Amino acid sequence: MAEDAGSEKPGADGAGPAPLTDPPSRPGVVDLLAGLSVAMVLVPQSMAYAELAGLPSHVGLFASALPPIVAAFFASSPYLQTGPVALTSLLTLGALSGMADAGTPEYVELAALLALVVGVTRLLLGVLRLGAVTYLMRDPVVTGFTSAAALLILASQLPKALGVAAPDGDVLWRAAWSIVHVDHWEATSVVVATVTVLLVLLGRRVVHRLFPGALIAVAGGVVVSRVADYDGPVVGDVPTGLPDLTLDLPWGSTGTLLVGGVLIALVGYAEPASIARVFADADRQRWSASREFVSQGVANVAAAVSGAFPVGGSFSRSSLNRLAGARTRWSGLVTGAAVLAFLPFADVLAPLPRAVLGGVVFAAVVGLVRPVELVGMIRRSPADALVAWATFAATLALSPRVERGVLLGILLSLAVGLRVRRTTPRREPG
Numbered sequence: 001m002a003e004d005a006g007s008e009k010p011g012a013d014g015a016g017p018a019p020l021t022d023p024p025s026r027p028g029v030v031d032l033l034a035g036l037s038v039a040m041v042l043v044p045q046s047m048a049y050a051e052l053a054g055l056p057s058h059v060g061l062f063a064s065a066l067p068p069i070v071a072a073f074f075a076s077s078p079y080l081q082t083g084p085v086a087l088t089s090l091l092t093l094g095a096l097s098g099m100a101d102a103g104t105p106e107y108v109e110l111a112a113l114l115a116l117v118v119g120v121t122r123l124l125l126g127v128l129r130l131g132a133v134t135y136l137m138r139d140p141v142v143t144g145f146t147s148a149a150a151l152l153i154l155a156s157q158l159p160k161a162l163g164v165a166a167p168d169g170d171v172l173w174r175a176a177w178s179i180v181h182v183d184h185w186e187a188t189s190v191v192v193a194t195v196t197v198l199l200v201l202l203g204r205r206v207v208h209r210l211f212p213g214a215l216i217a218v219a220g221g222v223v224v225s226r227v228a229d230y231d232g233p234v235v236g237d238v239p240t241g242l243p244d245l246t247l248d249l250p251w252g253s254t255g256t257l258l259v260g261g262v263l264i265a266l267v268g269y270a271e272p273a274s275i276a277r278v279f280a281d282a283d284r285q286r287w288s289a290s291r292e293f294v295s296q297g298v299a300n301v302a303a304a305v306s307g308a309f310p311v312g313g314s315f316s317r318s319s320l321n322r323l324a325g326a327r328t329r330w331s332g333l334v335t336g337a338a339v340l341a342f343l344p345f346a347d348v349l350a351p352l353p354r355a356v357l358g359g360v361v362f363a364a365v366v367g368l369v370r371p372v373e374l375v376g377m378i379r380r381s382p383a384d385a386l387v388a389w390a391t392f393a394a395t396l397a398l399s400p401r402v403e404r405g406v407l408l409g410i411l412l413s414l415a416v417g418l419r420v421r422r423t424t425p426r427r428e429p430g
Contacts, residue, residue, distance in 0.1 A: 028327060028328075030324075030325040030326065030327055031326050031327055031328050031330050031331040031334060032331075032334055033324060033325065034320075034321050034324035034325050034326035034331045034334075035321075035326070035330075035331040035332065035333070035334025035335040035337075035338065036334060036335075036338055037210060037212070037320060037321075037324040038081050038317050038320055038321050038324070038331070038332075038335045039334070039335045039338035039339055039342075040212050040214070040215040041212065041214045041215065041316075041317060041320060042064050042081075042083055042317060042335060042339060043061065043064070043215075043218070043339060043342065043349075044214045044215070044217070044218045044356065044357065044360050045060075045083075045084065045214065045314075045317070045360055045361075045364060046060030046061055046063060046064040046083055046084045046339075047060045047061065047235070047349070047357055048060070048357035048358070048360045048361045048364075049084035049085065049086060049089040049361070050063065050084060050089070050309070051160075051354075051357060052086065052089040052090060052093065052153060052156060052157075052361060053084075053089040053090070053092040053093050053096075053111065053309050054092075054093045054096065054102030054103060054107060054111075055102070055103065055107070055108060055111055055309060056103055056108070057235050057238070057357070058238045058239050058346060059108060059111070059307070059308055059309060060084050060308075061339060061342070061343060061346055062243040062303075062306045062307055062308040062343075063083060063084045063303050063306065063308035063309055063311050064083045064084060064335075064336065064339045065242075065243070065306065065336050065339045065340040065343065066243075066302040066303070066305070066306050066336060066340070067082050067083060067299035067300070067302045067303045067306070067308070067311045067336065068081065068082045068083055068299065068332045068333065068335050068336035068339075069302070069332075069333050069336035069337060069340070070298045070299055070301075070302045071295040071296065071298060071299040071302075071332055072295075072329050072330055072331075072332040072333035072336070073295075073298075073333075074291060074294045074295035074298055075291065075292060075295040075329045075332065076276065076286070076287045076288040076291040076292060076295075076329075077272075077275070077276035077279060077280065077287050077292065077318075077329065078285070078326060078327060078328050078329050078331070079275070079276075079279050079318050079319075079321050079322040079326055079331075080272055080275055080276055080292070080295075080313045080318050080321075080329070080332065081313065081314050081317040081318045081320075081321050081331075081332055081335060082272075082295070082296065082299045082311055082312065082313055082314075082332060083311050083314060083317070083335075084309070084311055085268070085311070085312045085313070085314050086149075086150075086153055086361065086364055086365045086368075087145075087146065087149050087267070087268065087312075087368075088264060088267075088268040088310050088311065088312045089309070090149050090152060090153055090402055091149075091260070091263070091264045091267060091268065091310070091402060091403055091406075092111060092114060092264065092309050092310050093400055094260070094399070094400045094401045094402040094403050094404075095114055095257060095260030095261070095263075095264065095401075095403055096110050096111060096114065096257075096260075097400045097401055099253065099256065106250070108307065109249055109250050109307075110250060110253060110257070111308070111309035111310075112249055112303070112304045112305075112306075112307050112308060112309065113249040113250055113251070113253060113254065113257060113304065114257050114260065114261050114264070114309065114310055115300045115301075115303040115304040115308060115309050115310045115311070116247075116249065116300070116301060116304035117254065117257050117258060117260075117261030117262070117265075118261050118264050118265045118268070118300045118310045119296075119297045119298065119299070119300030119301035119302075119303070119304060120297070120301070121261060121262050121265035121297070122265045122269065122293050122294070122296050122297035122300065123293070123294060123297030123298065123301070124297075125265070125290075125293045125297075126290045126291065126292070126293030126294035126295075126296075126297055127290075127294065129290045130293075138387070138413050139384070140377065140384040140385070140387035140388035140391070140409075140413060141387060141388070141391050141406065141409040141410055141413050142270055143370055143373055143374065143377070143388050143391075144374070144387065144388035144389060144390070144391030144392035144395070144409055145267070145391050145392070145395050145402075145405060145406050145409060146368045146370070147368065147369050147370050147371070147373075147374060147392055148391070148392045148393075148395035148396045148402075148405065149368070149395060149402060150365045150366070150368035150369045151369060151396065152171050152172070152395070152396065152399050152402065153361060153365045154175075154361075154362060154365060154366065154369075155171050155172050155174075155175035156171045156174075156175070157358040157361045157362055158174075158175040158178045158179065158358075159174055159175070159178045160189075160193075160233070160354050160355060160357065160358035161189065161190065161193035161355050161358035161359060161362065162178050162179075162184075162185045162186065162189060162190055162193075162355075163185060163186025163187075163188070163189025163190065163232040163233060163355060164177075164178040164181065164184045164185060164186070165184075165233075166178045170399060170400070171399055171400065172396070172399070186231075186232045186355075188224075188228070188230055188231075188232055188353075188355075189232040189233070189353060189354075189355035190355070192221055192224065192232075192353050192355040192356055192359070193355040193356070193358050193359040193362070194359070195217065195220070195359070196213075196214075196217040196221070196355070196356050196358075196359025196360060196362075196363070197359045197362050197363045199213035199214070199216055199217045200213035200214050200217065200359070200360065200363035200364075201213075201363050201366075203216075209323050210320070210323060210324055213363075214360055214363075217356050217359065217360065218349070218352060218356055221352050221353045221355075221356040222348065222349065222351055222352050224353070225351035225352065225353055226351055230351075230353055232353055232354075232355060233353070233354045233355070234350070234351050234352060234353055234354060235349055235350055235351070235352045235353075235354060235357070236350060237347075237350060238346045238347045238349050238350050239346070239347075240343065240344050240345065240346050240347050241343060241344055242340070242343055242344075243306040243307050243308070243343075244307060245305050245306065246305065246307065247304070247305060249304070259403075259407075260403050261310075263403045263406055263407060264310050264403070267403075267406055268296075268310065268312040269292075269293065269296060269312070272292055272296055272312055272313025272318075273289060273292060275313050275315050275318045275319075276289075276292050276313075279318070279322060292313075296311075296312060296313065299311055316364060321335075374388055374389065374392065383416050386412070386416060387409060387412050387413045387416055388409075390408065390409065390412050391405055391406070391408065391409030391412070394408045394409065395409075
């Protein structure tokens with residue numbers, strides 16, 4: 001029997017509690033408006049996340065066009081929005097570290113190959129209904145990794161936000177150098193980045209929950225750059241036109257990228273699975289973990305063919321999609337189509353201050369740092385705290401190879417779990 005969108009039993013492959021209803025399948029005007037609303041946020045975010053991954057900013061636009069379109073045909077969640085995300089971008093940077101210089105054509109090709117590895121892995125897990133493998137990513141591992149990764153992401157954006165050309169070095173050292181050398185700060189960049197963060201974070205709280213803060217920041221940044229003779233770093237040349245569809249990739253590097261790709265496939269799936277589960281529970285709708293694996297798999301294959309990099313489900317954009325009134329998964333198709341239509345005109349963003357992109361990333365990831373949760377875990381469960389703090393420390397210490405921090409956390413989590421089982425007294429029958 002063919003798999004039903006919500007037929008999976010609780011816990012069978014991570015699908016969660018048995019839902020009650022199916023989401024509507026026919027697209028409507030609300031899906032069109034919601035998809036367009038998300039696209040306005042996705043454009044600046046995708047460019048910022050591409051730079052975070054060590055890629056030219058326009059590659060982020062390629063990762064935001066075809067992937068959400070093809071994902072819409074397979075997704076079970078009506079809200080999940082696919083495209084570049086911060087944590088996956090950082091993992092991409094780590095997986096490609098040392099294999100080629102960031103931003104070079106060789107690096108871009110390796111990123112596309114990595115997306116293919118991620119896509120094929122997720123497709124296999126979905127087709128074989130192995131969603132339960134995501135339980136390897138226990139909450140302490142996710143908490144420790146995301147907190148450390150968020151700190152690294154914030155640190156990586158500091159030179160950009162301050163308009164500083166920091167010397168080469170690791171992420172934390174460059175951030176510290178940028179903070180200390182106040183005389184190198186570019187005042188306009190600082191103002192632009194600060195205004196961007198405020199627009200994105202406060203706009204939805206103070207003005208309206210659908211306030212397009214990122215879009216306004218981008219438009220304002222372009223105007224400031226053109227009118228005020230801005231002399232700070234800008235995005236620069238942005239190629240226009242549709243991406244070349246090809247699988248002419250450096251296949252000889254597949255083995256080297258295999259471990260990193262599998263880890264990204266698992267770690268990056270935790271976010272879309274969580275999004276789909278939370279929204280399905282809230283709306284008492286059906287969803288399928290296996291189908292989400294497949295949708296994210298084909299999205300990454302599309303990213304590889306587009307010459308882009310690994311993609312995933314975005315919590316912030318999915319939440320916006322739901323708030324904007326989306327009713328079906330076709331809102332994601334609208335988002336991808338809108339970005340696709342924008343590509344021929346993408347060069348209008350050439351004068352955009354890079355400080356705006358730094359501010360967009362700041363606003364998107366600052367909430368991922370969870371100090372209260374990390375500290376509280378020490379009191380609630382010392383074993384979980386050990387795993388979380390070890391993952392946190394390893395991720396920071398092993399940067400930019402952050403995927404090794406995740407792997408260490410998974411292994412430690414398994415070891416702690418086995419030890420707890422062995423030391424827990426068994427009750428005698430009766």
